[in-house]
Amino acid sequence: MNTKMAVIKEDDFNYDAVFEAAEVIRAGGLVAFPTETVYGLGADALNSEAVKKIFEAKGRPQDNPLIIHVADKDIKKYAENISPIAEELINKFWPGPLTIILSKSSIIPFVTSANLNTVGIRMPASKIALELIKASGVPIAAPSANISGRPSPTDFERCVEDLNGKVDYILGGNISEVGLESTIVDCTVNPPCVLRPGAVTLEMLKAIHKDIYIDPAVMKKPAENLKPKAPGMKYRHYAPKAKVKIIEGDLKKTIEKINEMVLNYIDENLKVGIMATDESLPFYKFGEVISLGSRKDLNSIAQNLFETLRTFDDKNVDVILSEAFIREGIGIAIMNRLTKAAGFDIITLD
Missing domain, CATH: 3.90.870.10 (DHBP synthase)
Structure with missing residues (x-):
């Protein structure tokens, strides 16, 4: 065609x-x-x-x-x-x-x-x-x-x-x-x-x-027998080729955990992408790092989310590590898309 x-x-x-x-x-x-x-x-x-x-x-x-x-x-x-x-x-x-x-x-x-x-x-x-x-x-x-x-x-x-x-x-x-x-x-x-x-x-x-x-x-992860009433309720959605993992918790602890995981993946010869924010960007020294925007402007993070996931595909990364976001306002929608992109793979920090 x-x-x-x-x-x-x-x-x-x-x-x-x-x-x-x-x-x-x-x-x-x-x-x-x-x-x-x-x-x-x-x-x-x-x-x-x-x-x-x-x-x-x-x-x-x-x-x-x-x-x-x-x-x-x-x-x-x-x-x-x-x-x-x-x-x-x-x-x-x-x-x-x-x-x-x-x-x-x-x-x-x-x-x-x-x-x-x-x-x-x-x-x-x-x-x-x-x-x-x-x-x-x-x-x-x-x-x-x-x-x-x-x-x-x-x-x-x-x-x-x-x-x-x-x-x-x-x-x-x-x-x-x-x-x-x-x-x-x-x-x-x-x-x-x-x-x-x-x-x-x-x-x-x-x-x-x-x-x-x-x-x-x-x-939540949908049941296999779910008959979806709306788009995005059942099937794998919003996912890049790379495996996505979300790290959720205090931002300082999140940065420390992501830096630790990046080094482990590098030791395994895997290419890692990090979805950061303007506030955390300076604290990541390894991996392919992209800021979604400022945590003070969740609308900009929403606008940049899908394009950032696709950019990591362009960079042929094997794993994407993403910070989590506050679950209120449009942050609920951001986390909904991220969670589905990650196949509900979330690491929750104490």
Whole structure:
């Protein structure tokens, strides 16, 4: 397959490229495109054959449901039993990095919902994404634009790396502002339940409804027989080629432990990557060290997380050692992605 590509600059918006990509969507093809969270791999959400191509291109399990992306807040065509709380969340956080799970209408094919009677719906804030959906005239089903299981792409080049020759069109734009996939809230239950943490934090959600909570399973290793209700709940996700280990505890003790482990790995002739922060960077003398940003700005750490994991792949490291982060605000989402990338391999220090 010959993949066509175009990059759109925010200050010189290329509607021709958007219309060209929209034609691909309408014809049942696949388009990778930017959103404010991560890049998505899109197809017509109402076209079963087109949606099947997403699973094939990504190597994605068929029981892993897709999120559909819309260009306005009127979703009655796609969802049923929209509760007042769901409407409040939509009015507050759309467009933006929040996905709402609702009972699906019959117009949504079961291949899109992974045979569930529910569907996740999101209105992205990215101008390119919104204009693509509008021009296509259909909702766009779009998981992240990567090979299934790998760290999600936050820029055009990483989409090309994973999907060139596997999709019809790659539409590029700026680096994703958030860097983590959307928060997912299940509004088919009362109180609503967070199935995937993201940039719309629990604290922000509780301002709408004080009883909203995070599913305890979010930070636990999933059962083999789990039927996932939302993307990212069951399968190995966000993982680079190297083995990832998280060291969690007091920062000073964490640095000491990582330095000790690095020397042991070097003795075994293994190449080690260290995911550090601005505060800890000066204290690591060995290994490939990359700072995710400052602990005072967890949003920057979130934005840099996936790209850093991919950079370690570029450097062909064998093991990645990562510091842990505070489990509040967007830190919960960071630790959710890190924990899954590490396959729940966490060393907890006293």
